[in-house]
Amino acid sequence: MQIQLDWANLGFEYIPTKYKVKAYYKNGKWGKLEVFEEDYLPIHIAATTLHYGQEAFEGLKAYRGKDGKVRLFRWQENALRLQSSARRLLMPEVPIEMFHEAILTVTKLNKDFIPPYGYGATFYLRPLLIGSGPKVGVKPADEYLFLVFGIPAGSYFKGGFKTQDFLIVRKYDRAAPLGTGNIKAGGNYAAGLIATEEAHKKGYANALFLDPKEKKYIDEAGPANFFGIKNKTYITPKSDSILPSITNKSLMQLAEYLGYKVEQRKMPVEELETLEEAGACGTAAVITPIGKIVDEELGKTYVISKDGNPGPISTELYKTLTGIQFGEIDDPFGWTEVVDM
Numbered sequence: 001m002q003i004q005l006d007w008a009n010l011g012f013e014y015i016p017t018k019y020k021v022k023a024y025y026k027n028g029k030w031g032k033l034e035v036f037e038e039d040y041l042p043i044h045i046a047a048t049t050l051h052y053g054q055e056a057f058e059g060l061k062a063y064r065g066k067d068g069k070v071r072l073f074r075w076q077e078n079a080l081r082l083q084s085s086a087r088r089l090l091m092p093e094v095p096i097e098m099f100h101e102a103i104l105t106v107t108k109l110n111k112d113f114i115p116p117y118g119y120g121a122t123f124y125l126r127p128l129l130i131g132s133g134p135k136v137g138v139k140p141a142d143e144y145l146f147l148v149f150g151i152p153a154g155s156y157f158k159g160g161f162k163t164q165d166f167l168i169v170r171k172y173d174r175a176a177p178l179g180t181g182n183i184k185a186g187g188n189y190a191a192g193l194i195a196t197e198e199a200h201k202k203g204y205a206n207a208l209f210l211d212p213k214e215k216k217y218i219d220e221a222g223p224a225n226f227f228g229i230k231n232k233t234y235i236t237p238k239s240d241s242i243l244p245s246i247t248n249k250s251l252m253q254l255a256e257y258l259g260y261k262v263e264q265r266k267m268p269v270e271e272l273e274t275l276e277e278a279g280a281c282g283t284a285a286v287i288t289p290i291g292k293i294v295d296e297e298l299g300k301t302y303v304i305s306k307d308g309n310p311g312p313i314s315t316e317l318y319k320t321l322t323g324i325q326f327g328e329i330d331d332p333f334g335w336t337e338v339v340d341m
């Protein structure tokens with residue numbers, strides 16, 4: 001029976017759902033996926049994830065469509081990105097098929113928690129890969145755990161599709177030039193917490209990070225990529241220290257499909273002055289249009305949206321992307337998979 005929640009006001013918080021799945025990697029091979037119900041895990045006190053942050057995760061969504069069907073969006077990209085994170089952190093890759101089976105199982109078994117169509121809410125899936133075996137010396141573990149849980153989720157940034165302000169942070173980096181910024185390692189988020197909290201305390205939606213090497217170029221917008229729009233061109237930073245966002249990749253394809261130019265290149269901070277629109281994009285953020293960006297240390301404010309509203313191209317991209325995800329419009333790229341429930 002469908003769970004009753006305040007679908008219109010869901011945030012991005014842990015809500016217990018019924019079923020999770022997990023599999024262990026031992027003696028050089030993956031075991032079978034098992035379904036479990038607990039919110040807690042028994043874990044070895046010397047597990048490498050606890051001490052040395054040998055851990056990576058993913059985030060993707062299942063969408064209840066206008067036609068009542070449930071769709072997954074570009075899950076193969078998340079599976080591949082988790083494999084890339086695993087390689088960088090010396091963890092075993094989760095086979096694509098195992099990843100697929102895990103997200104399908106969690107989606108199907110928790111179907112009562114998948115928000116109904118019409119609230120902009122979704123079922124957010126969180127795959128996690130951790131070093132579970134004990135090591136006290138700094139070494140990769142011998143045993144690993146892959147698990148997936150899901151939560152009903154609303155918008156990550158308060159208010160849905162509304163402009164938000166961002167704070168340029170110069171005091172802290174979330175990643176190093178040749179570090180792990182381009183994979184989804186938990187440690188990146190621990191390193192960025194302080195900047196995010198500072199931004200929140202000052203009333204901003206999140207921190208806008210600059211490139212860690214020269215502090216000249218825009219990197220990412222908190223847990224989301226950054227894009228700007230000017231002269232009918234979608235521009236997004238090219239950087240080795242940002243996460244290759246699946247949403248951003250999709251928006252680049254959509255922008256081209258809709259007749260705009262696309263540039264993926266370094267974006268000097270001063271270019272903010274010339275942007276007609278800007279946004280943060282990601283699975284959780286979807287598109288969060290940006291109102292203004294403040295650089296407190298240099299005493300500068302870049303007003304992106306003159307009237308405080310999302311711009312027309314961001315709005316068109318948002319409607320097209322979410323239209324495909326919620327099955328409201330055709331999916332010309334074959335990005336969605338209907339889950340056989």
Ligand SMILES: Cc1ncc(COP(=O)(O)O)c(C=O)c1O
Binds near residue numbers: 059
């Ligand atoms: C640091 C960071 N950048 C960008 C993104 C957006 O990536 P995606 O669109 O694949 O969710 C995320 C979220 O996953 C993130 O955590």
